[in-house]
Amino acid sequence: MIDKLSSGLDSSSNFLDERLLFDDLANFSIIPSSNVDHSSSYIPNNSRSMFVRLRRLDTKSKSESSAFRDGFFLLKKLHDNLGLTRAITQYAAYVYRKAYQKRIRIGGSITNLVYPSIYIACNELGSPRQISEILKFNPMSRKQFFRGYKKMFFSLEINTALHNPILILQRLGANLQLSEKIKRDVVSLLSDAKKEPQFCGYNRATLVAAAVYLLTSENKTSIPQHKIAKEFGISDVSLRNCYFKLRVLRQKN
Missing domain, CATH: 1.10.472.10 (Cyclin-like)
Known part of the structure; x- marks a missing residue:
């Protein structure tokens, strides 16, 4: 996960600041054209010239952002x-x-x-x-x-650790009718894969799909490769490339 001590994230918790949904972090950065303040009071005459300059700078800076x-x-x-x-x-x-x-x-x-x-x-x-x-x-x-x-x-040094691959199976592989044993083996294999740097940056759906294809082949309940790829919304080539890497990892373990 990206550095949590950066601006916009409370370092004492895991919750993001609501202000992040605003480009100006919800600061009062808009200078109105009228000569009144936030309480609807008129700005003193000796301060109006300063606000004229601020408005001019404000209009020039908006185009940049x-x-x-x-x-x-x-x-x-x-x-x-x-x-x-x-x-x-x-x-x-x-x-x-x-x-x-x-x-x-x-x-x-x-x-x-x-x-x-x-x-x-x-x-x-x-x-x-x-x-x-x-x-x-x-x-x-x-x-x-x-x-x-x-x-x-x-x-941004993003951490790509898998987050509960069983959720991906339930969401994307619901129509494959996998046995509980295969689902457990998929979770076990992916827990080993996330420790290997070669799988960093891989699409999670590709990893889960390749694991499903590998384990169904081993259990003699093979599902066609194109059917798995279509179900998970990935290409056959991506599935096949990841499959070969997972097979090498499984043979080592």
């Missing part, structure tokens, strides 16, 4: 479209802000950081989403998405 602000508007829109929980949206806003501070860019657009941020937040909080599900509201390609995700993964 407009794309950053658009990212938060997009995040709030995807919160409704994807049916995200408030905790996931807050964490995605936190990741997006950290990526912006690190000056990470994907395809020349700041708003493209929002989609990997949501993907990371879903995985970190144990509610994985398929990449195709996240990208159906955005024209960016999977290749561009993974390029950006890789940048964020290494720059």
